[in-house]
Amino acid sequence: MGVIEKVKKSARVAAVPAGALPLDSILMDDCIAAMKALPDACIDAVFADPPYNLQLGGDLNRPDGSHVDAVTDDWDKFDSFAIYDKFTRAWLKEARRILKPTGTLWVIGSYHNIFRVGTAVQDLGFWILNDIVWRKANPMPNFKGTRFTNAHETMIWASMGEKSRYTFNYRAMKTLNDEIQMRSDWELPICAGQERLKKDGHKVHPTQKPEALLYRVLLSSTKPGDVVLDPFFGTGTTGAVAKRLGRRFIGIEREPAYVEAAQERIEAALPLDESNLQIMQAGKAAPRVAFGTLVETGYLQPGTMLCDTKRRWKASVRADGSLVLADGQAGSIHKMGATLQGAPSCNGWTFWHYEAADGLRPIDAVRQTYLLATQP
Amino acid sequence: MGVIEKVKKSARVAAVPAGALPLDSILMDDCIAAMKALPDACIDAVFADPPYNLQLGGDLNRPDGSHVDAVTDDWDKFDSFAIYDKFTRAWLKEARRILKPTGTLWVIGSYHNIFRVGTAVQDLGFWILNDIVWRKANPMPNFKGTRFTNAHETMIWASMGEKSRYTFNYRAMKTLNDEIQMRSDWELPICAGQERLKKDGHKVHPTQKPEALLYRVLLSSTKPGDVVLDPFFGTGTTGAVAKRLGRRFIGIEREPAYVEAAQERIEAALPLDESNLQIMQAGKAAPRVAFGTLVETGYLQPGTMLCDTKRRWKASVRADGSLVLADGQAGSIHKMGATLQGAPSCNGWTFWHYEAADGLRPIDAVRQTYLLATQP
DNA sequence: CTAAGTCGTGAATCACCCT
DNA sequence: GAGGGTGATTCACGACTTA
DSSP states (O other): EEEEOOOOOGTTTOOOOOOOOOOTTEEOOOOHHHHHOOTOOOOEEEEOOOOOOOOOSSSOOOTSSHHHHHOOGGOOSSHHHHHHHHHHHHHHHHHHHHHEEEEEEEEOOTTTTTHHHHHHHHTTTTTEEEEEEESSSSSSOTTTSSOOOOOOOEEEHHHHHHOOOOOOOOOHHHHTTTOOOOOOOEEEOOGGGSSOETTTTEEETTTOOHHHHHHHHHHHHTTTTEEEEHHHHHHHHHHHHHHHHEEEEEEEEOOOHHHHHHHHHHHHHOOGGGGGOOOOOOOOOSSSSOHHHHHTTTTTTTTTTETTTOOEEEEEEEEOOOEETTTTTOOOOOHHHHHHOOOOOOOOOHHHEEEEEEEEEEHHHHHHHHHHHHHO | OOOOOOGGGOOOTOOOOOOOOTEEEESSSSSHHHTSSSSSTOEEEEEOOOOOOOOOOOOOOOOSBOOOOOOOGGOOOOOOOOHHHHHHHHHHHHHHEEEEEEEEEEEEETTTHHHHHHHHHHHTTTTTEEEEEEEEEEOOOOTTSSSSSSOOEEEEEESSSSTTOOOOOOOHHHHHHTOOOOEEEEEEOOOOGSSSSSSSTESSTTOOHHHHHHHHHHHOOOOOOOOOEEEOOOTTTHHHHHHHHTTTEEEEOOHHHHHHHHHHHHHOOOOOOOOOOOOOOOTTSOOOOOOHHHTTTSSSSTTEEOOTTSSSSSSEEOOOOOOEETTEEEEEEHHHHHHTTTTOOOOOHOOOOOEEEEEEEHHHHHHHHHHHOOOO
């Protein structure tokens, strides 16, 4: 992985021959210029977290008098909706050109910008597949009591056109969600604690996204080995998660400070089967916990071998929370337990065990640990 | 309550003199034509559930072969985004004209249309206050397993402009939500069961909204007696809830079958009695009490010493209701609290305490005592 | 060492009346 | 209309401190 300092302006179009993409690299350049240097139809997925154009007023203080550290960076300032729209359409157009016909687009935003982005997405011919709501488990309150707590952000997921094929790993999502179809609203905590990149005690990037969000995005709509491009790379959450999930990435970021932080972070990221317990907090635990959540949040690592109490059968945990047997069969913890026993159903939580220091323990114990850690 | 069959086209503008609005009526007409007949700035809130522009390709069947009664009515077909945009801007422009400067706009939609609506709302000068996500507790599953379960709809809430005043019943919303600020995501069941209007076993309207949704909308952003207009009245959920909550309504609906169903339904709806409505206005209802009043009326004696919770700072109450510090500085309870803490502002009512028999008590407690003694 | 308490902070379009 | 004074207002979580 390396940083490509600046793409030559004179050689933008097809500067990079197909098959020789700058994979797993960060291009330090303007996003439109950098995309122009890539060939047509070479990317499987674009994830974009563009400036939101927040249009904030004066300072804001909490009831206790402390000051809110808001997003005041120059990159989020636009003089008018017209200028913002022009910018949006320009980068979307390039994203569309470099996407394969089977590729998909993800864009995240808030009410400040998402309607303008969505309109542009539709006007350019993309076909919206879902709008996904990221429900923040711990949003900042509305301190003055003037509105509803702004507790969510919106993602748009779109294919190249109405008739286009695209990747949707339905089974992976359903398994991750304990055998219930994944819905269009995802509850996840904001990026904080250990995961939040800091330098000299200050956050490196004002709007770093949680890895759990990108985990679900990439797992749902890309295949291993797919190339994911992020034109607003920031501190590289997309890259770190792509690496963990065995996807390739191309990041574009203009700010050297962000590039440096992203570089360091991605180098430290471990592909899934080697990664240690990651502190990737899940949402406020529901009464029900999906097995996939334990994997997503690092309580169980992909690759862990499970077996029944008498060690007659074995299975390996996959990244989406499914199990794979020795013969290649795969499915949920419940389904695989039932299949092996020839039973109509099976409670996977008590059937499957993992090897602990003091012997076999049911995976339900991990669920209990998770609940204890996340319940109030 | 009556149905005004058709507003004369020749007398649209100001046909209804201000003060003589067709309150608690359904106008059976095209929504733009009917709005044109209303005077400027006469409406407190507009709630709109416009056609969604769903472009379903053919019929949709469940895996068992049964038919899904989707939105296939003629009014829901638009040839292109351009036509839809034109229609959207036309009705929004009229809605804006008839809204008071202090009024607010609500629009509900799905990913098919909400981005276009939101862009139009912003372009016309409305100022978005929140986007609200209605999380459906029981959404229809995605039968084909090709996408995420579409489990929510989006509402846009906007004031007339960036600097416009508007109504937000913060206390009512907080009370409704168990004393925690109401968030921008609302979990509510879809409209089904007894509430769902049916005729001959078939639903009367394809997209009837639950009353709980309108209850929250109207309770949060209107006052008793306010006039609410719904340009896409359908089967009249807005009217039924407005009646229950002591608000006035004007509904516009073109389809005679819907008008008839709405008429019947609203006549059967029962208004809440006034005492309930009073309770829901609580908080705002409490009249402001000046600190000086408490001194004036003998609830606090001049010369009383006040301090903060940790007794770090002290001040003495003067006869005019100001505080004086040890160093001679004097001012209001708020200003002195802010000065001492070096904070931009301070709520003196909760900052300052007096010595009671059982320890320190905030001066706000004195205010409560005063209110209880003097309120009817 | 544990438990309880304190403090800091996060994509935020964040007041209103009277003169 | 601008400016100044009054007064209303926060949730969840992680890190750190104190008992």
